[in-house]
Amino acid sequence: xxxxxxxxxxxxxxxxxxxxxxxxxxxxxxxxxxxxxxxxxxxxxxxxxxxxxxxxxxxxxxxxxxxxxxxxxxxxxxxxxxxxxxxxxxxxxxxxxxxxxxxxxxxxxxxxxxxxxxx
Numbered sequence: 001x002x003x004x005x006x007x008x009x010x011x012x013x014x015x016x017x018x019x020x021x022x023x024x025x026x027x028x029x030x031x032x033x034x035x036x037x038x039x040x041x042x043x044x045x046x047x048x049x050x051x052x053x054x055x056x057x058x059x060x061x062x063x064x065x066x067x068x069x070x071x072x073x074x075x076x077x078x079x080x081x082x083x084x085x086x087x088x089x090x091x092x093x094x095x096x097x098x099x100x101x102x103x104x105x106x107x108x109x110x111x112x113x114x115x116x117x118x119x
Contacts, residue, residue, distance in 0.1 A: 003055070010062055017069050026076050027116045029068045035061035076113045080105065 014031065021028050039045065039053040071092040083099040095112055097104045 002059070006059055006062055009066065013066055013069055021072070024076055025114065026072050027119045029065060029072065031065055034065035034068065072116070075116075079109070079112050 017028055020026075035058060037054060037057055039057060040050050042050075045053065067090060071090045074090075075092045075095060079096045081093065081096045081099050095115060097108060097112065
């Protein structure tokens with residue numbers, strides 16, 4: 001049941017990235033780096049197991065792909081750390097400006113929002 005909304009989300013976010021990222025010089029996320037189908041080559045899996053693996057590979061890869069697009073979007077538009085501790089830090093978060101640090105925000109904002117050299 002979740003495959004239809006997942007495919008729609010995949011299409012929507014891919015279109016968003018294709019249109020918006022070039023406008024703001026944000027490097028695009030390579031979908032093939034996240035959604036990788038390779039378990040169908042395992043001879044010891046039966047057809048049902050291969051189908052289940054393909055579903056899991058797609059969904060988990062899609063979530064990674066979506067997260068990376070979100071991280072790059074957040075770095076460009078909302079590059080301030082949270083006031084409260086968050087459970088899972090993403091890969092771009094360490095570049096962000098501390099919550100409440102107005103002086104650093106004014107000085108570093110433009111530099112950080114364009115800092116994708118490490119990609």
